[in-house]
Amino acid sequence: MNHLTIQEQTIIRQIRSETGKRNIDNISRTNAYFHFFKKNPDIIWSFLASMVSRNGGWNMCDLEGSIFPQLLDVKVRKQLFLTYERANWLIFHDVFPQLLLYQYSTKINRPMFHLLPYFNVSAFIQKEWYGYWKENDRKRLTTALIINEQNVIQTPVIEHPVYKKKVFRSMIFSFQDWLHFSSVLFPTCGGEVYGASANGFKSLSKRINLGKRLANILFHPRLFPYFLEFAEKTPHTGSRYDYEQYFKIKTKRNTPLLRTSFPVIAHNQHIYEDWSKHRRVSPKWLHHPVRHRHPIHLTDWYFTKSNQLQLLLSIHKVLELEKWK
Template sequence: MTSLNEESLPIVERKLLKQIRSTTAEHNLNNVTRTKAYLDFYKQQPEIHWAFLGHMVSRNGGWNMTDLKGEFLTRLLSKKERDTFFAFLERGNWLIFQDAFPQFLLYQESLKWNKPFFHLFPYLNISTFMETIWNNFWKSHDTYVLTMGLVINEQSYLEKRVIQNPQYKKEVLDTFEFKLHELFSFNQILFPYGNKKLAGQTLQQFGSLNERILLGKRLYSILFKERDFLNDVYQWAFQHPHTGSRKDYWPHIFNNVNEGIPGFSYQLRLKSCQLRKGARKLYSPSLENVWKNVTHREAEKGDWFEDWQIADYLKDDQESYNGEIKNEYCKTLERLELAALAKKAISILD
């Protein structure tokens, strides 16, 4: 991006930028505060669909973070591996929020003043791609194009800063891809609703920008194509504040208190997505009890946008997806449990 002189802006706009940076930083402390901020914004501006999609995906990010301190992954991964993977997840979660949330705040200010402030995006290191998308939304109110624009933007923003980052590529993606790709639950995005029901999708290749954008399109289709389903998920989210524990959606299987007895060998507890008779619940802690807030280095500068062909993703393919994921997720949990049991058996033999 070209060098910008903020001092040349009118004082009202300079104050606005300062206020937006401060408000964003205030909510960008950890996954729980970010996830809540997305939902709070969506309550105020339900026309910004990505805010709710982002809220639900961010919930999954929090569950992935606490899994690293939970029942199975503490047995399957070393402390160094778990700390490294947390740093990877946390950096991505932090980066997306500090890019997306200022856009939302500027939109709110635009509504308040009844004029668009999107020309201020470059001063917040937001891509020129999104300046065009928001200006289009201001005139057309096309929620689909705005949502897809945000999906494209956030995943492209992550691509160079996290996915292609040499350190994360070596220490996380190349190392963990094999362990976590199909066996573990990191690639499953869950939308809880109703009474213990789940919908969602599975990401096949986390390292692929194309696959992540297509996943965003599928998730949006599942969440927003049917008003009744959207209302069900929204009601669930509203009634269950995000803690990072999987107890939030399945309290019959997970507990944020560790019911395990130290020194006792692990016993199989799951069968067909139910606890076996007399079995203790699986440990899934609250995020703020197991991970400290991270002080992040400043986001890397630069605009990811180089080629307008990426705008092809803005087209609505009109496809519908049923979102059935419960059986697949149940199998994931059972594979995780067997892997944890096998790891314990192998370590005993060693």
């Protein structure tokens, strides 16, 4: 840091401070992504991040909703929450300094990406930011950020021995994966839901492919205004009632508010490794065209899955089964 100018040192300190302030919980992260997008609408990945982060909050609150506490042991639910939270935290910790540095660069009309190494971001994404500054290719940057952030969580979360054993090899995770219960949803204020299923979550390539498909849905010219309207009108609470309130069939709140259900978690920073130094960037990650194998309009699917969950709960009660541990 000694060879940096006072201005550069100040920028680094301010960005670290701002990132820390926003990286408190799922609510603060979701809001930070969306706020950034509104200030910097060319960085469309930030809107994608805010909508995917909303889904992360909904998944967290499902764990304390009307169904999962009756099916899952409290230890399992806690471990699932910590897994969602860790991935959520790590991605924000990695990407938000990148976003803030870009924002600062636009203010002074000069790229400041030479400071990116001070935030321990991959060589891959550093190169991509320089490329974006020159080419202004939004789609390329969005894809690059999807690739980067999924690689960021691969080793410390997906391949971490504790998460691997207690979460990704667990029966409930396999069950969710198999039945496509874990989906990323983009709601509208008209009571419609769009999105894509997230099965094969353990696979890095499948998660990257999902991210690309989600970006394709979110920024579809016809649909984007509806998703933006939802995001602007609907404060993120973590409860699925955020969007269920818009359904034509009225429903009661089945999942709680995130901040009344979960504590703020103090995270330890893992030892940083640049994933791009030891993991090859597959050409298909960057260049493979997006294909939707399943319908993206999921309103009917959502009600079907909700009914299946209720049925599962009923069977569980009738058979007097133990909670999954």
